[in-house]
Amino acid sequence: MSQLPQQPAGISVPTSADVARLAGVSRATVSYVLNNNATVRISEPTRRRVREAAAGLGYVPHAAARSLRAGHTRTVLLPAAQAPAVPLYQRFLTRLESDLRRLDYTVVQYGSIGLEPDEAARAWAELRPVAVVSPGATALTPYGIGVLTRSGAKAVITLGPQPVDGAHAFVMDQREVGGCAVRHLLSRGRRRIGVVVPREPDLALFAEPRLAGAVRAAEDSAAPALIQPLPLRYDEESAEDLAARWRTLGLDAVFTYDDEYAMLLMRALQDTGVEVPAETAVIGADDLMLGRLLRPRLSSVTIELATAQPPAEIIDRLVRSPGGAPERHYLLRAAAVARDSS
Structure with missing residues (x-):
């Protein structure tokens, strides 16, 4: 021993x-x-x-002795190593960690890359966390949720575009981002709209719902509208290839997933002679300061966190009063910011 x-x-x-x-x-x-x-x-x-x-x-x-007495730790587990590189997501995690520390929780970031969902749940359970906030990239199952609960977790919470049965959820419904962008373009008279879908696998969790929201907005429009998915890698070669084919696509607008892809594609379009916004309107998302410095200034979807109660306080309440029905808390509020590019 x-x-x-x-x-x-x-x-x-x-x-x-x-x-x-x-x-x-x-x-x-x-x-x-x-x-x-x-x-x-x-x-x-x-x-x-x-x-x-x-x-x-x-x-x-002594944390270990305290855990033995209580049957659990004061640890909130954030498997953040799997979190997508999305600015709002990262800001949320940073704020959540800070607020939880102020409530006297120990926040542990834990990577479980390469593990199946049930294996990941067992690995998390070994740390005896009092709560787990699981990103949507890890598809928790009823078995995994049960393992965590039996190990002492008072609250198991998912964080992603869709809730998971049996767990509480912080829902970042990315469909509203795509829908907001397309509704803005439709209001400007654009009817043939491309939607950039990043090829980077770690962005699929957000890209696919944004595309779905764009399609839904077009379907709900009173006037006929076309949505064309546009796969794009985040590199100049991919953007140049798409820009070279642009006029053959017959599109008059594009929602570029976010502002970084907007900057990449808009520069490539301008280099090939496609005028923005005369030929093609462009809108991104995240409303980055750099986008406002471009010419033409970039239209964007601003995304804010909006909950009646701070997420850390929700976790604290769920830990103190476990056993209730799963709660759903919708975090996102989106609005189009119109500038010169659209």
């Missing part, structure tokens, strides 16, 4: 008993304060005295 490493001679590890003596309280009070136990009423001066004593001694609670 492996053993913990020996402490260097002359160095003692501070204990909760040391904190209790210095603060003049019981060890139970130290535990209540440092574990943020809200079920016991402790005055704010006492809480402050305990925290100051712990800080002065350099004492921190």
Whole structure:
């Protein structure tokens, strides 16, 4: 059996008993304060005295011992290594992690690339997280959700375009982004609209719903409209090839998935003599500052997170009150920003 490493001679590890003596309280009070136990009423001066004593001694609670007592950790697992490189997605994860830390959760990012969904769930369960926020790239199954719940997870939450049965969900419905872009182009009189579909596999989770939203918006239009998917790699050669064929496609507008693909394709179109917006209107998504500096200035879909309650607070509530019916929280609000390119 492996053993913990020996402490260097002359160095003692501070204990909760040391904190209790210095603060003049019981060890139970130290535990209540440092574990943020809200079920016991402790005055704010006492809480402050305990925290100051712990800080002065350099004492921190033993996470493993606390986990054994509680049956779970204060860990929220974010398998963020699989997260797509989408600005809004990354901003959401950064804000979520910061807010969870303020609520005294330990946030752990865990990679499970190469694992099947049920294997990933078992790997996550080994860490005994109190909650898991799983990206849509990992297709959780009822079995995986059960494994996590039985291991002590109070809340299993998916993050992606579609909810998963049996789990709570933060839904980033990307269909509205594509629909918003196409409705804007239709309002400008454009009827033959290309939709860029990135060839990069890690973007499929967002690209396919955006295309579906674009198709739905065209179908719902009072005037006939055509949607043409346009596969495109994020490199100049692919953009130049598409631009060279552009006039044979008969399109008068394009939704480019996001602003970066818009910049790539718009430059290639201009280099081949296609006038923007006279021949082809262009709209991207994410409303990046760089797009506003282009000429013509890039129209875009601005995307905001919109929930009645901050996601970290929702997770905290689900952890404190587990066992309820799965909740669905829709996070996205999209709006077209019209500029010169459309």
